[in-house]
Amino acid sequence: MQIDIKGLKKSFGSNLVLEGIDLTIEDGKTTVIIGQTGCGKSVLIKHIIGLLRPDEGEIVVNGVDITKVTRKEFSDILKNFGVLFQSAALFDSMTTGENVAFPLREHTNLPESRIMEIVKEKLAIVGLKGVESRYPAELSGGMKKRVGLARAIALDPKVLIFDEPTTGLDPVMSDTIDNLIMNTQKRLGVTSIVISHDIPGTYKIAHRIAMLYKGTVVLYGSPDDFKSTKDPIVRQFLERRAEGPLQVEA
Numbered sequence: 491m492q493i494d495i496k497g498l499k500k501s502f503g504s505n506l507v508l509e510g511i512d513l514t515i516e517d518g519k520t521t522v523i524i525g526q527t528g529c530g531k532s533v534l535i536k537h538i539i540g541l542l543r544p545d546e547g548e549i550v551v552n553g554v555d556i557t558k559v560t561r562k563e564f565s566d567i568l569k570n571f572g573v574l575f576q577s578a579a580l581f582d583s584m585t586t587g588e589n590v591a592f593p594l595r596e597h598t599n600l601p602e603s604r605i606m607e608i609v610k611e612k613l614a615i616v617g618l619k620g621v622e623s624r625y626p627a628e629l630s631g632g633m634k635k636r637v638g639l640a641r642a643i644a645l646d647p648k649v650l651i652f653d654e655p656t657t658g659l660d661p662v663m664s665d666t667i668d669n670l671i672m673n674t675q676k677r678l679g680v681t682s683i684v685i686s687h688d689i690p691g692t693y694k695i696a697h698r699i700a701m702l703y704k705g706t707v708v709l710y711g712s713p714d715d716f717k718s719t720k721d722p723i724v725r726q727f728l729e730r731r732a733e734g735p736l737q738v739e740a
Protein backbone atom coordinates (compact mmCIF):
# COMPACT_ATOMS: atom_id res chain seq x y z
CA MET A 491 0.00 0.00 0.00
CA GLN A 492 1.51 3.29 -1.04
CA ILE A 493 0.95 6.25 1.27
CA ASP A 494 1.34 9.78 -0.09
CA ILE A 495 1.71 12.49 2.50
CA LYS A 496 1.28 15.95 1.00
CA GLY A 497 1.82 19.32 2.68
CA LEU A 498 0.96 17.97 6.12
CA LYS A 499 0.86 20.67 8.79
CA LYS A 500 0.12 20.37 12.50
CA SER A 501 0.45 22.74 15.44
CA PHE A 502 -0.38 22.29 19.09
CA GLY A 503 -1.18 25.81 20.29
CA SER A 504 1.85 27.90 19.38
CA ASN A 505 4.03 24.81 18.91
CA LEU A 506 4.32 24.31 15.14
CA VAL A 507 5.38 20.66 14.89
CA LEU A 508 4.84 19.68 11.25
CA GLU A 509 5.46 22.56 8.85
CA GLY A 510 4.61 20.85 5.58
CA ILE A 511 5.61 17.19 5.32
CA ASP A 512 5.83 15.78 1.80
CA LEU A 513 6.69 12.10 1.80
CA THR A 514 5.78 9.01 -0.19
CA ILE A 515 5.86 5.72 1.69
CA GLU A 516 6.55 3.19 -1.06
CA ASP A 517 4.52 0.01 -1.36
CA GLY A 518 6.17 -3.15 -0.06
CA LYS A 519 9.23 -1.35 1.28
CA THR A 520 10.54 -0.44 4.71
CA THR A 521 10.78 3.30 5.33
CA VAL A 522 12.60 4.40 8.48
CA ILE A 523 11.83 7.83 9.93
CA ILE A 524 14.65 9.41 11.92
CA GLY A 525 15.16 12.74 13.63
CA GLN A 526 15.71 14.36 17.01
CA THR A 527 13.52 13.63 20.00
CA GLY A 528 10.48 15.88 19.84
CA CYS A 529 10.78 16.61 16.11
CA GLY A 530 7.37 15.14 15.33
CA LYS A 531 7.98 11.53 14.29
CA SER A 532 5.25 10.11 16.52
CA VAL A 533 2.92 12.98 15.61
CA LEU A 534 3.43 12.10 11.94
CA ILE A 535 2.52 8.43 12.35
CA LYS A 536 -0.42 9.31 14.59
CA HIS A 537 -1.84 11.17 11.59
CA ILE A 538 -1.38 8.07 9.44
CA ILE A 539 -3.38 5.94 11.89
CA GLY A 540 -6.00 8.61 12.44
CA LEU A 541 -5.21 9.43 16.07
CA LEU A 542 -4.58 13.04 15.02
CA ARG A 543 -6.14 15.25 12.35
CA PRO A 544 -3.90 17.67 10.43
CA ASP A 545 -4.39 21.42 10.24
CA GLU A 546 -3.61 21.22 6.53
CA GLY A 547 -2.52 18.63 4.00
CA GLU A 548 -3.45 15.17 2.79
CA ILE A 549 -2.60 11.54 3.44
CA VAL A 550 -3.60 9.53 0.39
CA VAL A 551 -3.90 5.76 0.74
CA ASN A 552 -5.11 3.81 -2.30
CA GLY A 553 -6.37 7.02 -3.86
CA VAL A 554 -8.36 8.07 -0.75
CA ASP A 555 -7.46 11.06 1.42
CA ILE A 556 -7.79 9.45 4.85
CA THR A 557 -7.82 12.81 6.65
CA LYS A 558 -11.18 13.59 5.06
CA VAL A 559 -13.12 10.33 5.52
CA THR A 560 -15.70 9.53 8.18
CA ARG A 561 -14.88 7.49 11.28
CA LYS A 562 -16.64 4.46 9.78
CA GLU A 563 -14.71 4.68 6.51
CA PHE A 564 -11.51 5.21 8.43
CA SER A 565 -12.13 2.17 10.58
CA ASP A 566 -12.23 0.04 7.41
CA ILE A 567 -8.93 1.50 6.23
CA LEU A 568 -7.40 1.04 9.69
CA LYS A 569 -7.89 -2.73 9.44
CA ASN A 570 -5.03 -2.69 6.92
CA PHE A 571 -2.67 -1.11 9.46
CA GLY A 572 -0.84 -3.01 12.19
CA VAL A 573 0.76 -0.83 14.83
CA LEU A 574 3.43 -1.61 17.40
CA PHE A 575 3.99 1.17 19.92
CA GLN A 576 7.19 1.65 21.88
CA SER A 577 5.83 0.11 25.07
CA ALA A 578 4.25 -2.79 23.12
CA ALA A 579 1.05 -1.60 24.87
CA LEU A 580 -0.17 -5.08 25.79
CA PHE A 581 -3.29 -5.44 27.90
CA ASP A 582 -1.86 -6.54 31.26
CA SER A 583 -5.06 -8.20 32.40
CA MET A 584 -5.16 -10.45 29.32
CA THR A 585 -2.98 -13.45 28.58
CA THR A 586 -0.62 -13.42 25.62
CA GLY A 587 -3.10 -15.46 23.61
CA GLU A 588 -5.97 -13.10 24.45
CA ASN A 589 -3.82 -10.11 23.47
CA VAL A 590 -3.10 -11.55 20.04
CA ALA A 591 -6.72 -12.67 19.65
CA PHE A 592 -8.04 -9.21 20.58
CA PRO A 593 -8.07 -7.60 17.10
CA LEU A 594 -9.53 -10.81 15.61
CA ARG A 595 -12.39 -10.75 18.13
CA GLU A 596 -12.92 -7.00 17.57
CA HIS A 597 -12.86 -6.96 13.78
CA THR A 598 -13.87 -10.41 12.54
CA ASN A 599 -16.61 -12.99 13.09
CA LEU A 600 -14.26 -15.93 12.91
CA PRO A 601 -15.10 -18.96 15.07
CA GLU A 602 -13.10 -19.35 18.27
CA SER A 603 -11.30 -22.45 16.95
CA ARG A 604 -10.01 -20.51 13.93
CA ILE A 605 -8.97 -17.57 16.14
CA MET A 606 -6.89 -19.92 18.29
CA GLU A 607 -5.20 -21.30 15.18
CA ILE A 608 -4.33 -17.81 13.96
CA VAL A 609 -3.00 -16.85 17.40
CA LYS A 610 -0.66 -19.86 17.36
CA GLU A 611 0.40 -19.12 13.78
CA LYS A 612 1.20 -15.44 14.48
CA LEU A 613 3.08 -16.28 17.67
CA ALA A 614 5.11 -18.84 15.70
CA ILE A 615 6.00 -16.18 13.11
CA VAL A 616 7.57 -14.05 15.86
CA GLY A 617 9.35 -17.07 17.32
CA LEU A 618 7.16 -17.71 20.35
CA LYS A 619 5.63 -21.05 21.25
CA GLY A 620 3.61 -22.22 24.22
CA VAL A 621 3.28 -18.78 25.82
CA GLU A 622 -0.45 -18.29 25.11
CA SER A 623 -1.54 -18.61 28.73
CA ARG A 624 1.18 -16.39 30.20
CA TYR A 625 0.46 -12.82 31.28
CA PRO A 626 2.56 -9.87 30.00
CA ALA A 627 4.10 -9.38 33.47
CA GLU A 628 5.62 -12.85 33.15
CA LEU A 629 7.39 -12.02 29.87
CA SER A 630 10.76 -10.36 29.19
CA GLY A 631 10.93 -7.00 27.36
CA GLY A 632 11.91 -8.67 24.10
CA MET A 633 9.10 -11.21 24.40
CA LYS A 634 6.56 -8.45 25.00
CA LYS A 635 7.69 -6.74 21.78
CA ARG A 636 7.24 -10.04 19.96
CA VAL A 637 3.74 -10.49 21.36
CA GLY A 638 3.01 -6.89 20.33
CA LEU A 639 4.22 -7.71 16.84
CA ALA A 640 2.14 -10.91 16.73
CA ARG A 641 -0.92 -8.84 17.68
CA ALA A 642 -0.02 -6.18 15.08
CA ILE A 643 0.03 -8.83 12.32
CA ALA A 644 -3.06 -10.69 13.55
CA LEU A 645 -5.33 -9.21 10.86
CA ASP A 646 -2.75 -9.65 8.06
CA PRO A 647 -2.15 -5.91 7.67
CA LYS A 648 -0.81 -4.39 4.48
CA VAL A 649 1.01 -1.69 6.44
CA LEU A 650 3.03 -2.24 9.61
CA ILE A 651 3.99 0.72 11.76
CA PHE A 652 6.62 0.55 14.50
CA ASP A 653 7.27 3.46 16.86
CA GLU A 654 10.79 3.01 18.23
CA PRO A 655 10.69 -0.79 18.40
CA THR A 656 14.26 -1.09 19.72
CA THR A 657 14.49 1.88 22.08
CA GLY A 658 15.36 0.66 25.58
CA LEU A 659 16.48 -2.79 24.43
CA ASP A 660 20.06 -4.04 24.61
CA PRO A 661 22.05 -4.22 21.32
CA VAL A 662 21.56 -7.97 20.87
CA MET A 663 17.81 -7.81 21.49
CA SER A 664 17.63 -4.75 19.21
CA ASP A 665 19.26 -6.72 16.40
CA THR A 666 16.86 -9.61 17.04
CA ILE A 667 13.90 -7.23 16.70
CA ASP A 668 15.46 -5.70 13.55
CA ASN A 669 15.74 -9.20 12.05
CA LEU A 670 12.14 -9.88 13.00
CA ILE A 671 11.02 -6.66 11.29
CA MET A 672 12.98 -7.58 8.15
CA ASN A 673 11.73 -11.17 8.08
CA THR A 674 8.13 -10.12 8.68
CA GLN A 675 8.40 -7.53 5.93
CA LYS A 676 9.80 -10.10 3.47
CA ARG A 677 7.45 -12.88 4.48
CA LEU A 678 4.26 -10.83 4.40
CA GLY A 679 5.35 -8.35 1.70
CA VAL A 680 4.03 -5.51 3.86
CA THR A 681 4.77 -1.81 3.65
CA SER A 682 6.64 -0.97 6.86
CA ILE A 683 7.13 2.37 8.58
CA VAL A 684 9.64 2.34 11.42
CA ILE A 685 10.61 5.20 13.71
CA SER A 686 14.11 4.69 15.00
CA HIS A 687 17.01 6.32 16.82
CA ASP A 688 19.34 3.46 16.08
CA ILE A 689 21.48 4.38 13.06
CA PRO A 690 23.18 0.99 12.44
CA GLY A 691 19.77 -0.70 12.77
CA THR A 692 18.29 1.85 10.37
CA TYR A 693 20.93 1.12 7.74
CA LYS A 694 20.24 -2.58 8.14
CA ILE A 695 16.46 -2.61 7.77
CA ALA A 696 15.66 0.47 5.63
CA HIS A 697 14.93 0.54 1.93
CA ARG A 698 14.23 4.25 2.33
CA ILE A 699 15.05 6.72 5.10
CA ALA A 700 13.35 10.04 5.81
CA MET A 701 14.92 12.49 8.24
CA LEU A 702 12.67 15.08 9.85
CA TYR A 703 14.09 18.40 10.98
CA LYS A 704 12.21 21.55 11.97
CA GLY A 705 8.91 20.21 10.77
CA THR A 706 9.96 19.15 7.27
CA VAL A 707 11.70 16.23 5.57
CA VAL A 708 15.32 17.40 5.37
CA LEU A 709 16.51 14.30 3.46
CA TYR A 710 14.75 11.32 1.87
CA GLY A 711 16.61 8.52 0.14
CA SER A 712 18.25 5.11 0.32
CA PRO A 713 20.75 4.16 3.06
CA ASP A 714 23.52 4.82 0.49
CA ASP A 715 22.13 8.33 -0.11
CA PHE A 716 22.38 8.94 3.64
CA LYS A 717 25.87 7.47 3.92
CA SER A 718 27.13 9.76 1.15
CA THR A 719 25.17 12.94 1.94
CA LYS A 720 27.09 16.15 2.54
CA ASP A 721 24.12 17.85 4.23
CA PRO A 722 25.71 19.15 7.46
CA ILE A 723 22.54 18.69 9.53
CA VAL A 724 22.08 15.08 8.44
CA ARG A 725 25.78 14.31 8.90
CA GLN A 726 25.76 15.71 12.42
CA PHE A 727 22.77 13.57 13.35
CA LEU A 728 24.17 10.38 11.81
CA GLU A 729 27.56 10.92 13.45
CA ARG A 730 25.85 11.75 16.76
CA ARG A 731 27.82 14.93 17.38
CA ALA A 732 26.67 17.63 19.81
CA GLU A 733 28.51 20.30 17.81
CA GLY A 734 27.15 21.49 14.49
CA PRO A 735 24.34 23.39 12.79
CA LEU A 736 21.58 21.15 14.13
CA GLN A 737 19.80 23.00 16.92
CA VAL A 738 19.12 21.24 20.18
CA GLU A 739 16.47 22.46 22.55
CA ALA A 740 17.99 21.92 25.99
Ligand SMILES: Nc1ncnc2c1ncn2[C@@H]1O[C@H](COP(=O)(O)OP(=O)(O)O)[C@@H](O)[C@H]1O
Nearest residue numbers: 502505507525526527528529530531532533534
Ligand atom coordinates in the same frame (compact mmCIF):
# COMPACT_ATOMS: atom_id res chain seq x y z
N1 LIG B 1 -1.25 15.52 21.83
C1 LIG B 1 -0.33 16.50 21.90
N2 LIG B 1 -0.65 17.71 22.41
C2 LIG B 1 0.26 18.70 22.45
N3 LIG B 1 1.52 18.59 22.02
C3 LIG B 1 1.90 17.42 21.50
C4 LIG B 1 1.00 16.31 21.42
N4 LIG B 1 1.66 15.26 20.86
C5 LIG B 1 2.90 15.70 20.60
N5 LIG B 1 3.06 16.99 20.99
C6 LIG B 1 4.28 17.81 20.82
O1 LIG B 1 4.72 17.64 19.47
C7 LIG B 1 6.14 17.60 19.42
C8 LIG B 1 6.58 16.34 18.68
O2 LIG B 1 6.30 15.22 19.49
P1 LIG B 1 6.58 13.74 19.01
O3 LIG B 1 6.03 13.52 17.66
O4 LIG B 1 6.09 12.85 20.10
O5 LIG B 1 8.18 13.70 18.94
P2 LIG B 1 9.13 12.47 18.51
O6 LIG B 1 9.80 12.90 17.24
O7 LIG B 1 10.14 12.35 19.62
O8 LIG B 1 8.28 11.26 18.35
C9 LIG B 1 6.65 17.73 20.84
O9 LIG B 1 6.97 19.09 21.06
C10 LIG B 1 5.45 17.32 21.67
O10 LIG B 1 5.46 17.95 22.91
Ligand SMILES: [Mg+2]
Nearest residue numbers: 531532533653
Ligand atom coordinates in the same frame (compact mmCIF):
# COMPACT_ATOMS: atom_id res chain seq x y z
MG1 LIG C 1 8.11 9.52 19.42
